[in-house]
Amino acid sequence: MTVLDAIEKSGFKVLNLSDDAEEREISGVYCCDLLSVVMSKCFENAAWVTIMANVNSVAVATLTEMSCIILADGAAIDEIMITKAKQQGITVVQSDKPIFETALKINQLVNANA
C-alpha cells in the first residue's frame, strides 16, 4: 500500500506530505523511540511510529530511507521538524492514539491491501 493511500484511510493528521507519497510503498511498520536503536534496526520504506517529534527524527528517517513518520500519542510538534521534513521530502503524520494502537491501525491497513 502506498503512503498516500494508508494515510488517507488512517485518518491521521497530515503535517507534511512528500511529493512521492503517491508512489512510495510502505514495506512494514516499525516502532521505537531510541534513535540509535532505530538507526540500526529499522528497514527501508518502513512506516515509523514514534513519539520523538523533533528534527533528529527527520534526519534518521531520511538516512535510513523510511517511507514516513507517524507521530503517536499526539506528540507535541516542533515547527523546525516540519520545516526539515519539507526540505528533506519526508511525509509526517500525527495520531492522537498511543503507539501500539497507532501501529496496529497502520499495520492492518498495510496488510489488508498486501
Added chain:
Amino acid sequence: MSSMKLHYDVDNTDFTRAGEASSDTKKKLKLMGVSPEVVRKVAISMYEGEINMVIHANGGTIDVTISSDNIVLVLKDEGPGIANIDKAMEAGYSTANENIRSLGFGAGMGLPNMKKYSDEMNVKSEIGVGTTVTITIYNELT
C-alpha cells in the same frame, strides 16, 4: 573511480543541523553508484559519529575519502575526550543527560553501531584534548 574528498565542519550543539553532513555524503555516494548496502553502512556510522560530536564534544570536523577500494571517515573533535574507551564501546553505556535523552539520544548504542556497521574502526581519545574516530568501510564497487 578516482578518489574524492569531502570536508565538513560540524556545528556545536546545533541539533537542527545535526545529520546534515551524513545526509550530504549519503546523497553523493548514491549518485556515484555505490551499492545500497555500503551507503547504509556509511550513513549509520557517520550519523552516529556526527551526533556524538554534537552532543558530547561541542562539534568538530569530518573528513570523508571515497575511493574504489573503501570509504574512510575521520571524525575529529576537541571535546572532553573519553576516559574509558572500552566502557564507552559497551552497548547501553551512556553519559547523556536528561535533556539529551528527551531528544531520543542516549541509548548507548552509537559507538556499538559504528563498530557493527564499519569494517575497521579506531578510537583515539585523550582527556581534555579530544577524540578522533577513524572508520573504514570497504567499497564493493570496483
